[in-house]
Amino acid sequence: MKTTVVGSYPKPKWLLKMIKLHRDDRIDDRVMDEAYKDAVKAVVKDHEIAGVDIIWDGEMRREEMTSYFAERIEGFVIYGEVRVWGNAYYPKPSIVGELRYRDELAVRDFLFLKSVTEKEIKVPITGAYTIVDWSFNEYYPTKEEAVYALAEVLNREFKELVKVGANYIQIDEPAIPTHPEEIEIAKNAVEIMVKGVKAYIGMHMCYGNYRAIFPDILDFKVDQFDFEFANRNFEDLEILREYDYDKDLGFGCIDVHSKRVETVEEVKRAIHMALEVVEPDQLYVDPDCGLKLLPRDVAFEKLRVMVKATNEVRSELGLE
Amino acid sequence: MRVISTVVGNYPRPEWFRDYLRKIEGLQKDLDVEVDRDVLKKAVSEVVNEQKRAGIELLTDGQLIWHDFLLTIASRLEGFEMNGLVRYFDNNLYYRIPIVKGKIKRTKRILYDFEIAFEIEKNVKPVLSCYTIAKLSKNEFYSKFDEFLWDLCDAIREEIEELEGMGVEFIQIDEPSLLYAEKDELKNLEDVFKELTSTKAKTVLMTYFDSAERIFPEVLDFGFDVIGLDFVEGYEENTRVLEEYSFERINVGLIDGRNTKMEDLNDLKRKFEEIVSRGEFKEVFISPNTGLEFLPRVKAFEKMRIVSKLKEVVS
Numbered sequence: 001m002k003t004t005v006v007g008s009y010p011k012p013k014w015l016l017k018m019i020k021l022h023r024d025d026r027i028d029d030r031v032m033d034e035a036y037k038d039a040v041k042a043v044v045k046d047h048e049i050a051g052v053d054i055i056w057d058g059e060m061r062r063e064e065m066t067s068y069f070a071e072r073i074e075g076f077v078i079y080g081e082v083r084v085w086g087n088a089y090y091p092k093p094s095i096v097g098e099l100r101y102r103d104e105l106a107v108r109d110f111l112f113l114k115s116v117t118e119k120e121i122k123v124p125i126t127g128a129y130t131i132v133d134w135s136f137n138e139y140y141p142t143k144e145e146a147v148y149a150l151a152e153v154l155n156r157e158f159k160e161l162v163k164v165g166a167n168y169i170q171i172d173e174p175a176i177p178t179h180p181e182e183i184e185i186a187k188n189a190v191e192i193m194v195k196g197v198k199a200y201i202g203m204h205m206c207y208g209n210y211r212a213i214f215p216d217i218l219d220f221k222v223d224q225f226d227f228e229f230a231n232r233n234f235e236d237l238e239i240l241r242e243y244d245y246d247k248d249l250g251f252g253c254i255d256v257h258s259k260r261v262e263t264v265e266e267v268k269r270a271i272h273m274a275l276e277v278v279e280p281d282q283l284y285v286d287p288d289c290g291l292k293l294l295p296r297d298v299a300f301e302k303l304r305v306m307v308k309a310t311n312e313v314r315s316e317l318g319l320e
Numbered sequence: 321m322r323v324i325s326t327v328v329g330n331y332p333r334p335e336w337f338r339d340y341l342r343k344i345e346g347l348q349k350d351l352d353v354e355v356d357r358d359v360l361k362k363a364v365s366e367v368v369n370e371q372k373r374a375g376i377e378l379l380t381d382g383q384l385i386w387h388d389f390l391l392t393i394a395s396r397l398e399g400f401e402m403n404g405l406v407r408y409f410d411n412n413l414y415y416r417i418p419i420v421k422g423k424i425k426r427t428k429r430i431l432y433d434f435e436i437a438f439e440i441e442k443n444v445k446p447v448l449s450c451y452t453i454a455k456l457s458k459n460e461f462y463s464k465f466d467e468f469l470w471d472l473c474d475a476i477r478e479e480i481e482e483l484e485g486m487g488v489e490f491i492q493i494d495e496p497s498l499l500y501a502e503k504d505e506l507k508n509l510e511d512v513f514k515e516l517t518s519t520k521a522k523t524v525l526m527t528y529f530d531s532a533e534r535i536f537p538e539v540l541d542f543g544f545d546v547i548g549l550d551f552v553e554g555y556e557e558n559t560r561v562l563e564e565y566s567f568e569r570i571n572v573g574l575i576d577g578r579n580t581k582m583e584d585l586n587d588l589k590r591k592f593e594e595i596v597s598r599g600e601f602k603e604v605f606i607s608p609n610t611g612l613e614f615l616p617r618v619k620a621f622e623k624m625r626i627v628s629k630l631k632e633v634v635s
C-alpha cells in the first residue's frame with residue numbers, strides 16, 4: 001500500500017509570473033530554465049513534507065496534456081486554439097505528416113527529478129489514444145492508423161525512459177472512457193506502447209462512464225488502473241467488485257474539483273472500502289486527478305491528509 | 321439553378337473578444353454575464369466582415385456568445401436552469417445541460433446578438449432550434465415530453481414572428497437530434513415543425529453530425545423551404561436520399577467544418593455535381609457541414625474561402 005499522485009501540482013505564483021515575463025521576452029531562456037528547476041525543487045519538497053511515497057515533478061513545464069507532447073513529435077502542427085466549453089480553450093494539434101519520434105518527452109524531466117529526490121518516481125505521459133482523439137487528423141486515412149503510429153512513437157520514449165532508470169510509467173488516457181465503441185483500438189495501442197518496456201505500467205483515466213469500458217479494459221496490458229472515485233462518491237468500486245478486478249488499483253480518493261480538504265477519517269473510510277476489493281499490496285492511494293487547479297496550500301493539505309489516513313490504516317493493519 | 325454560398329452558424333471568437341469574455345465571466349459555470357452592447361457589436365461586425373471578405377453571401381452572426389451551442393437558446397428562456405457539463409454529440413466540446421424547473425416562457429428576445437448583426441448587415445440569417453433543445457434538456461417539471469415540447473415550440477414561434485416582423489429573409493432551424501428520432505415520433509413532430517415553418521420568412525432545416533436518411537420522407541411534410549444535409553458525415557446515404565425523394569431547395573454541407581485538412585477543389589466540384597445531379601433543384605446553398613467554431617480561427621477562414629471558391633466554379 002503506497003501513496004502517490006496523478007501528476008500535476010499547482011504552479012507556484014512566482015513561476016506563473018516568470019512564465020509570463022518569459023513569454024513577453026523580458027527574461028531569457030537560461031533564467032526561465034533555472035526558475036523551472038527551482039519550482040520543481042519546491043514542489044518536490046511539498047510532496048516530501050506531505051510524505052507521499054511515489055512522486056512526479058508536478059508538471060511545472062507542461063501547460064496542458066495534448067499540445068505539450070504534440071509540439072515535440074514530428075508530424076504535428078498547431079494552428080491555434082479551439083474552445084472546449086464556456087471560456088476554456090486548448091491548442092488543438094493537427095496531424096499533418098507521418099508521426100515520428102523527434103525529441104525526448106519526459107527523459108530530461110525524469111533525470112532532473114531523480115537528481116533532487118530520493119523518492120520513488122512515476123512518469124506520467126498522455127497516451128496515444130487520447131492525444132489523437134484530441135487532435136485533428138489530416139494525414140492518416142483513419143483514426144486507428146494515427147493512434148497506432150503515435151503509439152510507436154511513445155513506445156520509443158518509454159524505452160528511452162527505462163534506459164535512464166525509470167521503472168514506473170503512467171499512461172494518461174482520459175479519452176478512452178468517452179469512446180467505449182473504440183476500446184479495441186485503445187487496447188491495441190496499449191500493446192504497441194508497452195512492447196518491450198521493462199517498467200511497471202499504470203493507466204490513469206478520468207471523465208466518462210467507467211461501466212461502459214468494463215470488462216474490456218481488464219485485458220489491457222497494464223499493471224494498474226488509476227480511476228477517480230471521490231468525485232463519484234466511490235460508487236464505481238461496485239463495478240470493480242462485479243468484474244472480480246485483479247489488477248493493481250490507483251485509488252483516487254481525494255476530490256480535485258473541490259477546495260474542501262477531506263478529513264483523515266473520511267479518507268480512511270474510503271481506503272477501507274477499496275481494501276474490500278483489492279489486497280493492500282495492490283493498492284496505490286492517490287488523488288482523483290492532477291491537483292493543478294487547486295490553490296497550492298489546499299493541494300498540499302489534501303496530500304497531507306491522504307498520507308496521514310494511509311499511515312493510520314497501515315498501522316491498524318500492522319503493515320509498517 | 322441558383323447557387324449561394326453560406327455558413328452554418330458558429331464561428332471562432334476574435335481573440336480580443338475571447339479575452340474580454342474570460343475577464344468578465346471567468347472560467348466557472350456562472351457564465352452569460354451581460355456583455356456590453358458596443359463591445360458585442362464590435363465583435364459581431366468583425367466576424368460578419370470576415371465572412372464577407374471570404375466571399376460568403378448568406379451570413380450568420382457567428383453565435384459569438386453561445387457558450388452552450390444550440391442549448392444557449394434555453395438559457396435565454398424562462399423555466400430553464402443551466403447545470404452540469406455534458407459532451408456535445410461526438411465532439412470534444414461540452415455544454416451545460418438545461419434543466420427544466422418551471423413552465424417555459426419567452427420573456428425577452430432570444431436572439432439579441434442576431435439583432436445586432438442585422439443592424440450591421442441585412443443578409444444575415446438567425447439560427448434557432450426546438451426539438452434538439454427539448455431532447456438534450458433534462459425535464460424536471462412537465463409530466464409529459466409533449467407538453468414541454470409544445471411550450472418550447474410556442475416560445476420559438478414567438479421569436480420567429482418577431483424576426484419575420486423585422487424583415488428577416490431566411491430563418492435557420494438546426495436540429496441535429498432529429499436524426500435520432502424514432503419513426504413514430506417523427507410523425508408527431510410534423511405539427512410542431514409546421515407551426516415553426518408557417519412564416520413569411522423562408523425556413524431552413526439544418527441537420528449535421530450524421531446522415532439524414534432516417535428522417536425521410538416525414539421531414540418533407542414539415543414545411544421547410546430548404547433542407548440542409550451533411551455530406552461530410554453522410555455522403556453515400558444522403559446522396560441516396562436525393563435519388564429517392566425530391567425537393568426544390570437544398571443546403572449542401574460539403575466542406576468539413578471539423579477538420580483542419582483543406583479539401584481539394586476538384587474533388588469537391590465532382591462531389592457537388594454528383595449531388596445536384598440527383599435532383600431538380602431551384603436553389604442550392606453550399607456550406608461547411610457544421611459551424612466553424614470547431615476549428616482554429618485561421619483555418620475557419622480558409623474553409624469559408626473554399627466554400628466561396630466552390631460556389632464560383634460550379635455556378
Ligand SMILES: [Zn+2]
Pocket residue numbers: 006174204205206288289290
Ligand atoms: Zn485525470
